[in-house]
Amino acid sequence: MSIVRRLASLNSGPKPGLRRGRRPAVAAAATAGLLALAACGGANNQTATAADTGAPKAGGTLKVSFFPDNPSLSCIDPFQVYWIEHRTIIRNFADSLTDQDPATGKIVPWLAKSWDISSDGLNYTFHLRDGVTFSNGKKVDAQAVADDAAGWIATVKATNGATYGASYIQGLSGATVVDPLTVKLTLSQPNSSFLQATSTTNLAITDPAEYTETPTQRCTGQGVIGSGAFVLDHYTPKVETVLTKRPTPYSWASSLEKNQGSAYLDKVIFNYVAEDSVRTGNLVSGAIDIAWPRNPFTVQDAKLITASGDTVEKRSLPGVAYTQFANTAPGRVLSDPEVRKALYKATDIKTYAATVFGPDYPVVQGVFNSTTPGFKSEASKLAYDPAGAAKILDADGWTLGSDGFRHKDGKELTIEYPVSQFSAGAELLQSQLKKVGINLNLRTLTPAELATYLPNGDYDLTQTYFTRASIGALQYILNPDVANSKALANRSASPDVTAHIKDLFAQALQTTDASQTSKAYADLQDYLIDQGVSFPLFERVQEAGVSSHIHGFAFTSESFLKLNDVWKDNGS
Structure with a gap:
């Protein structure tokens, strides 16, 4: 057995071993480090990677295979989750106030068209785009953002800080609605990393009604509704997660996206496959479109993928x-x-x-x-x-x-x-x-x-x-x-x-x-x-085996999968 195949998993973000959620930093060698020497590497750091020539075709179902689901925190709620595979799914149904350029690290507008930071670093005022809605039709306005901020703070308290999102809102004390499209987030002390935090999946903006559910209920996807180009259809822990194309028009993509309109794909099915060799075999046989491993592909599997005409895309995890x-x-x-x-x-x-x-x-x-x-x-x-x-x-x-x-x-x-x-x-x-x-x-x-x-x-x-x-x-x-x-x-x-x-x-x-x-x-x-x-x-690297039929593949700044520009050349 190859030494690489014996690696457990590293690309997922912190591992279990500490209190639930308080894993961002220490995946206690026991689990973070010990459960695996995983996907590292200093990869090819491009973000738009797979072939994207030709006119995009609408339609079709994309099939993606992940490593097995998180055994200790099966969760699809943006604020709570740390598992990279789940965060990459969330990125495609829940938008954030800002986005981050993978090439430069620069923070750019998304749901917020602009922002102001007070001279003392305590107030972040976001000016929101008009006309944005959640997939259920509700407006993404200043009140929704303020209510989300209150929901984040409440979740930290409810879990005694044992949730991944807690590390992103350090110092956040509350939010104020200035006008329908302007919201001010206030910190108790300056935190220069807060603006970057607003670009992450953990601070994605969701229908604040989800915070009437318990943290456990939200982990199942109950009430979790975003404003993204896709909608969370369902999450069945350890089995599959399915996204479907947003039924109403989408026109507020980040400026980093080539496709500024609705998604090309009709559906995306993410399933969980334990064996690397099975995942690779399914890719080269055409049974799936993307093999997303936890560990780098073995030399043999990488050669098999490229020999079949598919590609291996890679980017270091920041x-x-x-x-x-x-x-x-x-x-x-x-x-x-x-x-x-x-x-x-x-x-x-x-x-x-x-x-x-x-x-x-x-x-x-x-x-x-x-x-x-x-x-x-x-x-x-x-x-x-x-x-x-x-x-x-x-x-x-x-x-x-x-x-x-x-x-x-x-x-x-x-x-x-x-x-x-x-x-x-x-x-x-x-x-x-x-x-x-x-x-x-x-x-x-x-x-x-x-x-x-x-x-x-x-x-x-x-x-x-x-x-x-x-x-x-x-x-x-x-x-x-x-x-x-x-x-x-x-x-x-x-x-x-x-x-x-x-x-x-x-x-x-x-x-x-x-x-x-x-x-x-x-x-x-x-x-x-x-x-x-x-x-x-x-160094840790996220790799992905991508079918030759897939176009527009790209990594986000956090090396997650970005689906806005993805299309299948056979449209099926």
């Missing part, structure tokens, strides 16, 4: 890369900054990418994936240098023993690395570190242990990630004040380092000066590597 974090609590081996410095030099991320994901797989360059607006390459600091690692460890008093491992004061240089049955690539990493005398102890955890090892601090190295086209996403991993796992945030750095990280976040977020935000985030990326806080392992 946000925090699949990166490791050390337990730096006193007494742990990685509390020693010299050992952390040596760890960078002992890890061959280039060989890791090529071995686990294929020879053309891109190498991670920093704490964030390369599609993240504000990304800064730290590649020079991540260069493989085993001789340099050995030199650091020698100087730090770690002497090489006859057993091939280093020792100091009678203690072996052992790093506890919890893994699950899905943790591919762990043996390779273990082999790399052994070359410099580090014993990476792979400890396979039971389901019960997966749920407790992180809060208990029973690890030296763990992994997680966060999918969002904003560097501010990292605060939900490393800032203890808002982190989804305070245990991980507090152990990943010393108190002094954590304080400086929080200060850099504050500099970036609590301002309306874009240049100050950019500088703070650039400094943050340098600091995280210089202080040995983040150990990037690989």
Whole structure:
């Protein structure tokens, strides 16, 4: 079995393991990192990819196969969901106030034709497009947006913060209707990432009547109605989700769409298929139109897809890369900054990418994936240098023993690395570190242990990630004040380092000066590597196998599937 096939899933966004919903940042190596070394890579970052020549044809049903549905949070409610597959579906039936250009990261108008941000960064006033309606005919007006904002805040309270959308409305205190097409959203403190948040699926605008339903009811799709080019027909957890073309005209697409009118497709059927090989087989046989895997295709499957005349489209997922974090609590081996410095030099991320994901797989360059607006390459600091690692460890008093491992004061240089049955690539990493005398102890955890090892601090190295086209996403991993796992945030750095990280976040977020935000985030990326806080392992990439009969395929800024421009050349 290919090493790639054994990967679990990474592209989905955070994984289960913490309180329901409070997963954005930590998919606790147990689940985020341990449940899989998944779709990474530094892919082809284009957004309009599949062939789109010829005049678009209306009609037809698009069939898309996903990885199995989320086992712990089966949910299709925009504000609550974190599963990437569900967010990509939501993007096509629920529009947002703004949109984000995948190529530049720029925020552009959508349901809001313009906006104003107060000089103190506390008020965001959106001027809405006229004539927009939800698919049930109700108006998308200022009152609807204000009621949605109230619904978001109420949901956070009802779930005790245990919902993915909570991370997008940090500081939001309420909304005021200025006039029928003008709404003001007010924050209790500046949050420079809030405008980007309004472009996401989690803050998509829906008929506020949905908030009369419970969060659990909304997860089933009950009452969830958007203003998009498609309508949510039904969601059957673990079976399928079906979208149908909006029955009334649609004329308010984002300026980023080529097709400014109604969708070309009549219906889109998303189903869930566990086996990668079955998904690929269904694509090349013509049974489905798009195979959307969790992990990168194996080299063999990619060749099979292209040989059949279909294409493999790919784009890096924005946000925090699949990166490791050390337990730096006193007494742990990685509390020693010299050992952390040596760890960078002992890890061959280039060989890791090529071995686990294929020879053309891109190498991670920093704490964030390369599609993240504000990304800064730290590649020079991540260069493989085993001789340099050995030199650091020698100087730090770690002497090489006859057993091939280093020792100091009678203690072996052992790093506890919890893994699950899905943790591919762990043996390779273990082999790399052994070359410099580090014993990476792979400890396979039971389901019960997966749920407790992180809060208990029973690890030296763990992994997680966060999918969002904003560097501010990292605060939900490393800032203890808002982190989804305070245990991980507090152990990943010393108190002094954590304080400086929080200060850099504050500099970036609590301002309306874009240049100050950019500088703070650039400094943050340098600091995280210089202080040995983040150990990037690989970049995550979303891949899709696309039939030659499909045209207009494109990725959104969050590397989701965008259906406005998609059409089938046979119209069936």
